[in-house]
Amino acid sequence: EPEVTQTPSHQVTQMGQEVILRCVPISNHLYFYWYRQILGQKVEFLVSFYNNEISEKSEIFDDQFSVERPDGSNFTLKIRSTKLEDSAMYFCASRAGLAGTGELFFGEGSRLTVL
Amino acid sequence: AQKVTQAQTEISVVEKEDVTLDCVYETRDTTYYLFWYKQPPSGELVFLIRRNSFDEQNEISGRYSWNFQKSTSSFNFTITASQVVDSAVYFCALTRLNSGGYQKVTFGTGTKLQVIP
Numbered sequence: 544e545p546e547v548t549q550t551p552s553h554q555v556t557q558m559g560q561e562v563i564l565r566c567v568p569i570s571n572h573l574y575f576y577w578y579r580q581i582l583g584q585k586v587e588f589l590v591s592f593y594n595n596e597i598s599e600k601s602e603i604f605d606d607q608f609s610v611e612r613p614d615g616s617n618f619t620l621k622i623r624s625t626k627l628e629d630s631a632m633y634f635c636a637s638r639a640g641l642a643g644t645g646e647l648f649f650g651e652g653s654r655l656t657v658l
Numbered sequence: 659a660q661k662v663t664q665a666q667t668e669i670s671v672v673e674k675e676d677v678t679l680d681c682v683y684e685t686r687d688t689t690y691y692l693f694w695y696k697q698p699p700s701g702e703l704v705f706l707i708r709r710n711s712f713d714e715q716n717e718i719s720g721r722y723s724w725n726f727q728k729s730t731s732s733f734n735f736t737i738t739a740s741q742v743v744d745s746a747v748y749f750c751a752l753t754r755l756n757s758g759g760y761q762k763v764t765f766g767t768g769t770k771l772q773v774i775p
Contacts, residue, residue: 578763586703586749586765599762632701646693647753647763649703 545569549635549650557658559624564653566618566635574638575618576647577610579603579631586634592618625657660685662752662766670772671740679735679769681750687711692726692733693751693763703749709733740773747771 548567556562568575577589591598592610609621618637622629632654636647661684671677683692694706707717709726717724721738737744750766
């Protein structure tokens with residue numbers, strides 16, 4: 544069964560460092576997303592991406608965050624200068640196009656710990 | 659604006675008991691989807707079910723069943739004869755289909771289910 548894969552599974556970084564989280568969505572999917580979940584809290588939408596541009600972003604997704612689909616397969620989330628409050632599990636998700644079911648397929652998550 | 663409320667923060671049941679997880683949603687859209695996801699202790703999000711707003715048929719899948727009632731804006735999830743492996747956090751979620759086709763999913767705060775052997 545096709546799946547969304549994310550790397551790394553866990554990253555520990557110092558405050559102020561740049562972090563890149565990588566995702567390989569399901570190959571024929573067209574819509575890509577990043578969500579995050581602070582420990583013990585709900586899953587929050589960060590950003591959606593379609594046709595090589597951001598479709599929608601939340602208030603959380605400020606100038607410190609950026610997304611990119613550099614090579615047609617990877618979908619990355621970059622945090623430019625990490626803060627303690629960026630510590631969370633980050634989930635990548637993808638969805639098929641308009642004719643698809645609307646189901647989001649999530650990766651297993653990348654846990655980011657900022658010290 | 660969309661909102662999903664899962665009023666039950668934590669539930670504990672003894673194995674083999676039935677348990678119902680409540681979900682109430684708010685949306686102004688006429689076309690929307692509702693989901694349930696399971697998050698086991700390992701952390702990943704596992705898709706359980708999707709329902710669109712035009713399909714109010716209840717669904718049963720093995721020990722799982724879902725009761726969608728538009729009149730009360732509820733999409734409740736029942737596990738029959740619970741098992742220890744059902745212990746997880748369960749999230750109800752809501753999304754709409756924009757004209758551009760993309761969707762932002764709004765999650766509830768989750769219900770932590772503990773099944774005691």
